[in-house]
Amino acid sequence: MKISARTNIYGVIGYPIEHSLSPLIHNAAINALGIDAVYVAFHVKPGTLREAIYGMKALGVKGFNVTMPFKTEIIPYLDRLDEEAIFVEAVNTVVEVDGVFVGYTTDGLGAFEVLKSMVKNLDGLDVVVIGAGGAARALIYHLSKLPCGITILNRSIEKAKIIVEKLQPYSNAKLTYGGLSKDYQEEAIPKAHVIVNATPVGMTTPGCPISPSLIGCKHIVFDMIYWPPETQLLIEAKLRGATTVNGLPMLVYQAAYSFKLWFGRFPPLDVMFKAAEEGLSKYGER
Ligand SMILES: NC(=O)c1ccc[n+]([C@@H]2O[C@H](COP(=O)([O-])OP(=O)(O)OC[C@H]3O[C@@H](n4cnc5c(N)ncnc54)[C@H](OP(=O)(O)O)[C@@H]3O)[C@@H](O)[C@H]2O)c1
Known part of the structure; x- marks a missing residue:
């Protein structure tokens, strides 16, 4: 140079x-x-x-x-x-x-490219996004253009609700939301094809943002965190046979x-x- x-x-x-x-x-x-x-x-x-x-x-x-x-x-x-x-x-x-x-x-396009590289066609699939901050909103903005299902699970349920209310009129996707409690997780995660972690849990806060026992081998689990390269969520998902990708x-x-x-x-x-x-x-x- x-x-x-x-x-x-x-x-x-x-x-x-x-x-x-x-x-x-x-x-x-x-x-x-x-x-x-x-x-x-x-x-x-x-x-x-x-x-x-x-x-x-x-x-x-x-x-x-x-x-x-x-x-x-x-x-x-x-x-x-x-x-x-x-x-x-x-x-x-x-x-x-x-x-x-x-x-x-460009965070949304970045995350969307990752999903497209993991799943050729997202049409008709159910995606659970954990988190409702900037990175989650950016990904959901792009996903909502597709005829898929999107469930936003966030610690503060009100933030997830606001995203759904703002996007629903323009969305091709079916949008739903909930909190991070056991009930919401049990409703959304088993039927999902793709799980995305858009929280810092696993990086700045130790642990897993969802109950690992709900993850199975049919899931694709994308954690936006790249350090550590394998978060607790990705370790648990791999153990259960899921396909995983980190934030790199x-x-x-x-x-x-x-x-x-x-x-x-x-x-x-x-x-x-x-x-x-x-x-x-x-x-x-x-
Ligand atoms: N790989 C990449 O290129 C890339 C790019 C951007 C972001 N990221 C990663 O994506 C993650 C989110 O980033 P962001 O910019 O969206 O952050 P943000 O705007 O601060 O949003 C953080 C989200 O995480 C939730 N959260 C925070 N602490 C939590 C906890 N202890 N338990 C449960 N939920 C918690 C927040 O919930 P509340 O609404 O309840 O506060 C909020 O929904 C970070 O890990 C960041 O490093 C990666």
Whole structure:
């Protein structure tokens, strides 16, 4: 990589940010395509987001990713939002267009690609999404375009209800919701084909977001968490013969869609996957 006075700057903002795999993933693709750009991590302290965004604009940063804890907090500081980001109420990608910052979310497309790689045709299938935060809403936005069944199970049942009420008028899917209590789980999980964990349970909180005894060999279990690579949920699902996938491919696909928004072309996925896997293999040492 050659950096000159013409090199365009891209990056990711978050707090903390030093564990982010995004610089590895994006710089690998930038190098592979010979683009004159560099992607760096910006450690933005809580309470300084507004200054950080105005500073990025003043310095001519061309685009950046947004991660925890700023995905929703950033919205008032952006000039425009894409329709999906408005529904999801979260932004993970910002694109500079003629001096204006436009917010998008690519998490939903990333998660949707993972499901499509696991199940060729989701039509007619039942998907249980555990969680109703930004990542869950982003996936549900895309799933709701298909004639499938979606059940949202969330700790705060009210949040799941709001998603269903907002999406139902435009949805091709049959949407239902519930809490995380035993009754709701017993009703939804045995008949589901696909189970998605969109909560941090298994990463920041130990344990499993649902009762493992409800998981069987016909299930496809997708945990959006990529560290640890095998959460308690995925360990239990594997033990019961289910097909499992962790959050690493989602990380790569969402990065690929951000890349496309910035550079107008899809990056080489194999290069991104290799960089992500290499970065993750050193995660424990970081
Ligand atoms: N692989 C990737 O590329 C990728 C991308 C984005 C996100 N993710 C992962 O997806 C997960 C969700 O992210 P997010 O951005 O949607 O977060 P978020 O907006 O903060 O939402 C978190 C969700 O998890 C639920 N939750 C939190 N703690 C819980 C607990 N102890 N028990 C049960 N439910 C709990 C929350 O329920 P309440 O509504 O009741 O608070 C909420 O529905 C995280 O693990 C994140 O790392 C992965």
